[in-house]
Amino acid sequence: MISVVILGAGNVATHLFKAFNKVEQISVIQWYNRSTDALKTYKKEVEVIDDLSLLKEADLYILAVSDDAIKPLSSKLPFENRLVVHTSGAVGIYDIDKKHKRGVFYPLQTFSKTADVDFANVPICIEALESVDYHLLKKLAISIGSPTKKVNTDQRKVLHVAAVFVNNFTNQLYRMAHEITESEGAEFDLLKPLILETAKKVQDMSPYMAQTGPAKRNDKKTLRRHLKLLKDQHHTDIYNLLTTSIQLTHGRKKL
Numbered sequence: 001m002i003s004v005v006i007l008g009a010g011n012v013a014t015h016l017f018k019a020f021n022k023v024e025q026i027s028v029i030q031w032y033n034r035s036t037d038a039l040k041t042y043k044k045e046v047e048v049i050d051d052l053s054l055l056k057e058a059d060l061y062i063l064a065v066s067d068d069a070i071k072p073l074s075s076k077l078p079f080e081n082r083l084v085v086h087t088s089g090a091v092g093i094y095d096i097d098k099k100h101k102r103g104v105f106y107p108l109q110t111f112s113k114t115a116d117v118d119f120a121n122v123p124i125c126i127e128a129l130e131s132v133d134y135h136l137l138k139k140l141a142i143s144i145g146s147p148t149k150k151v152n153t154d155q156r157k158v159l160h161v162a163a164v165f166v167n168n169f170t171n172q173l174y175r176m177a178h179e180i181t182e183s184e185g186a187e188f189d190l191l192k193p194l195i196l197e198t199a200k201k202v203q204d205m206s207p208y209m210a211q212t213g214p215a216k217r218n219d220k221k222t223l224r225r226h227l228k229l230l231k232d233q234h235h236t237d238i239y240n241l242l243t244t245s246i247q248l249t250h251g252r253k254k255l
Contacts, residue, residue: 002140003058005030007073009038011111012087013064019119021045025143029056053078059136062087062105063096071095083133089160092153093127103128105137106156107146110167119144125151125159176235183231208249215246 004026006013013031020026030047032055033039039048049055055078063070063086070086074097077084084096085103096102104127111117124141126148128134134150141148151159174195181188201210214222223243230236 002026002060002136002143004028004140005032005055005058005061007032007061007063008065008069009033009035010064010066011113012107013062014113015111015117016062016064016087016107017042017046019117019144023143026140029058030054052076055079057082059083060085060140067091071097074100083136085128085137089125089156089163092157093129094153101130101133103133103137104153104156105140106151106160108159108163119146123147123149125149125156127151127153127156173238176238179232180230180235211246211250213246215243216250218247 002025004020006017006028017028020028028046030049031039032049034050036048036050061084063073065073067088067090070088070091074084080099082100083103084100085105086096087105089106093102093104106125107122108125109122124146126134126137128137138148177191178188227236230239
C-alpha cells in the first residue's frame with residue numbers, strides 16, 4: 001500500500017485523487033489546500049486540511065499546484081527527507097526544496113474537472129533523483145493503469161512546450177474556426193469528423209506526411225479566396241502565419 005498526501009485542489013489534483021481512490025494499492029490519507037472550501041465535496045472520502053502543520057507521515061507528497069507555487073510550498077513543508085514530487089511539465093526537479101527527496105510525476109494530458117479521464121490514456125512522465133523513488137513513482141502510475149516513461153528535466157520541458165502546441169494552440173484554432181463558421185451561420189459540428197480524422201491520422205503516420213491542404217499544394221487562388229473571406233484581422237494574421245509555416249516546411253513558394 002502506497003500512502004499519499006495530495007496538496008492542491010486544481011484539475012490535476014482532483015483527477016489524481018479520483019484515480020487513486022479507486023484502487024486498493026493506494027491510500028490517500030490527506031488532501032491539503034489553503035482553503036478547504038474547494039474540497040468540501042470530498043470531506044467524506046478523505047481527511048481534508050488547510051494547515052501544513054497537520055500533515056501526516058506518508059510515502060509520498062504530491063504538489064499538484066501552480067508552477068509558481070511549487071518552490072515556496074515545498075520549502076514550507078514541516079519535515080525533511082521525505083519524497084516530495086510535483087506534477088508540472090515546465091518546472092525543474094530542483095525547484096523542490098533540497099531538504100526533501102525529490103521527484104516529478106507529470107501526467108501528460110489535458111484535465112478539466114468536469115471531464116472524465118481514463119488514466120490508461122495518460123502517460124506519466126517520471127523523474128527522480130534516487131532509484132528507489134523512481135520505482136515507487138512507477139508503481140504508483142501502474143496502479144492507476146497509466147503507461148510510464150522515464151524522462152529528464154530537459155525532455156519533460158520540451159514535451160510540455162510541444163503539448164501546448166498540440167493541445168492549447170490547437171484548441172484555440174478550434175475556437176477561431178467556430179467563430180468563422182458562426183459568422184455565416186454554418187454549423188461547426190460538421191467539422192467534428194474532420195477533427196477526429198486529423199487526430200487519428202497522426203497515430204499511424206508522421207505529422208509531416210499527414211499534412212494536406214491548399215498551403216502544401218500551393219493553391220494560390222484558393223489561399224487568396226480564403227483571405228478575402230476572413231473578416232477578422234486576427235484570423236487573417238494566423239492564417240498567413242500558418243500558411244507560411246506549412247509552405248516553408250514543404251518547400252513551397254510563399255503566397
